[in-house]
Amino acid sequence: xxxxxxxxxGEAPWKKLSKEELENQYSPSRWVIRQGAEETLRTxxxxxxxxxxxxxxxxxxxxxxxxxxxxGEKLDIYFPREVSAASRFCLFFHGGYWQSGSKDTSAFMVxxxxxxxxxxxxxxxxxxxxxxxxxxxxxxxRSIAFVQKQYPCNEGLYLCGHSAGAHLASMMFLTNWTxxxxxxNLKGFFLVSGIYDLEPIVYTxxxxxxxxTLEDAQRNSPQLLLExxxxxxxxxxxxxxxxxxxxxxxxxHRQSREFYQTLRRGGWNASFEEIHDVDHFEIIWNLxxxxxxxxxxxxxxxxxxx
Ligand SMILES: Nc1ccccc1C(=O)C[C@H](N)C(=O)O
Numbered sequence: 001x002x003x004x005x006x007x008x009x010g011e012a013p014w015k016k017l018s019k020e021e022l023e024n025q026y027s028p029s030r031w032v033i034r035q036g037a038e039e040t041l042r043t044x045x046x047x048x049x050x051x052x053x054x055x056x057x058x059x060x061x062x063x064x065x066x067x068x069x070x071x072g073e074k075l076d077i078y079f080p081r082e083v084s085a086a087s088r089f090c091l092f093f094h095g096g097y098w099q100s101g102s103k104d105t106s107a108f109m110v111x112x113x114x115x116x117x118x119x120x121x122x123x124x125x126x127x128x129x130x131x132x133x134x135x136x137x138x139x140x141x142r143s144i145a146f147v148q149k150q151y152p153c154n155e156g157l158y159l160c161g162h163s164a165g166a167h168l169a170s171m172m173f174l175t176n177w178t179x180x181x182x183x184x185n186l187k188g189f190f191l192v193s194g195i196y197d198l199e200p201i202v203y204t205x206x207x208x209x210x211x212x213t214l215e216d217a218q219r220n221s222p223q224l225l226l227e228x229x230x231x232x233x234x235x236x237x238x239x240x241x242x243x244x245x246x247x248x249x250x251x252x253h254r255q256s257r258e259f260y261q262t263l264r265r266g267g268w269n270a271s272f273e274e275i276h277d278v279d280h281f282e283i284i285w286n287l288x289x290x291x292x293x294x295x296x297x298x299x300x301x302x303x304x305x306x
Contacts, residue, residue, distance in 0.1 A: 014200045014251060025251035026204050028163070028193070028280035033247055040281050047285040048105035055110035067123070067146035068139065072130070075123040075143055076103055080114045088156045088187075088302050089147060091121040095163025095193075095284070098136060099128045099209045109160065109298070112290035118302055121147055125168070128209040133198070133220040140168045145180040156187035158302055162284045166194025170222040170259070173268075174229070188301050189240040192294070193248050193280050196259040197223040200251070223255070226262050234267035239301055242272045243294060247279035273297065 014022060024030055029037035055078055056063065062077040080087070090113055094106035103124040110120045125131060125139040147157060161169030170191055177183045198217035201207055218224055240263055244256040256272070263270040275283055275294055286292040290299075 012197075012199070013254065019203065022200060022251075023204050025249045026201065026206060028248065028252070031247055031249045032279040032281065034279075034282075040279070044281045044285060045105055047288060048108060051110065051285075051288045052105055052107035055107040055114075059110060059114050067143045070126065070139070072124055072126040073139060073142070074103070075121055075146075076107070078107065078110045078114050078120045078122075080117045080119060082117065087119050087151070087154055088117070088158065089119045089121055089151065089154055090158045090160055090190075090298070090302065091123060091144060091147060093123060093125075093140060093159070093161035093165030093168045095161070095165045096127070097206050097210075098131070098133065098164045098167075099206075101127070101165075108284055109287040109295065111288065112295050113299065113302075115290065116299055116303060118299070129211065133210065133212060133216055136168055137171045137220060141172065141175055141180065144172065144184050144186075145177070145182050148182045148184040154185055156302070157184050158188040158190065158298075159186065160190040160192065160298065161194060162192045163194060163280065166191040167196060167198070167220075167222070170194060170196055171220065173222055173233075173263075174225050186235070186238055188238060190294075190298050190301075191240070191242045191256075191259075193244050193252055193283055194242075194256065194259070195252075196255050197221045199224075223259055223262060226259075226266055229266065234263075234269075236267070236269055238269065240268050240270040241297060241301065242270060243275055243283070243297075245275050245278040245280055245283040247277075248283075249280075252280070 029040050032040045060079045064074045067073050067075050094101040103122045106122050113120050123143045125136045159169040169189060198221045202212050202214055202217050242256050242260040244253050260270055260272040287295050
């Protein structure tokens, strides 16, 4: 598919990029500074793997819990040492452009959060080409409804997503929960190096397994949907943190900033943080560390908002 031609002023800035530059902007591993692209991707899965093994060895957990009937509809729950019936949960949605990644290598934040009394849920969704964007969004919705139904006395559900997972989490701003028979007790969103407008993705090689049409992309773009929303459903009690890594590409910076601005205009209690000296991958693998600035922001939000 060709990138649509240069448009009038005020049109999306990515439309002025060549096909090669668009591909470049949406290839996070090309922007890392401390290692090569391949090595970074290997380190990312290695750290995720090790963090998950450690979490499963040192924390009480419920693994591979079905939240739906589909084969891939499973989630892992990691508990803090003192389990109270009314607890705070952080639900993590992994990245990988909706086509890679796994809950079984994504327990990055589990140890530092459970050490502070926060339960962590890491969910799986059907990756492309098996899953479509619409199906993934529906799976994320159902996984959240499932957690709310299992733990109706929870003191707050917080959604954290990285990259494509931040996209999936941010679609929850648009969810109508009535057909799910439950309203989740959503108290916060941590959106990390996310994508909120999927339209440019349609014109990159990322779309090969996704098979998104322009309509699919628009229907699944929280940036467009929130801009167009007539009735604002913002919840002042819910805090939204939009973050991007200093070494994320300019397009990732633009997407995060614009989404943050749209949330603010819609009345959301949102803040924006560029995380110093980290790339697209370090920003998430550093969540294994309790003193990483983003781990601290997440913990502060969860622990002090009550
Ligand atoms: N966003 C991610 C999150 C997690 C794991 C991979 C990615 C990637 O983007 C991989 C892409 N193929 C890259 O090399 O840049």
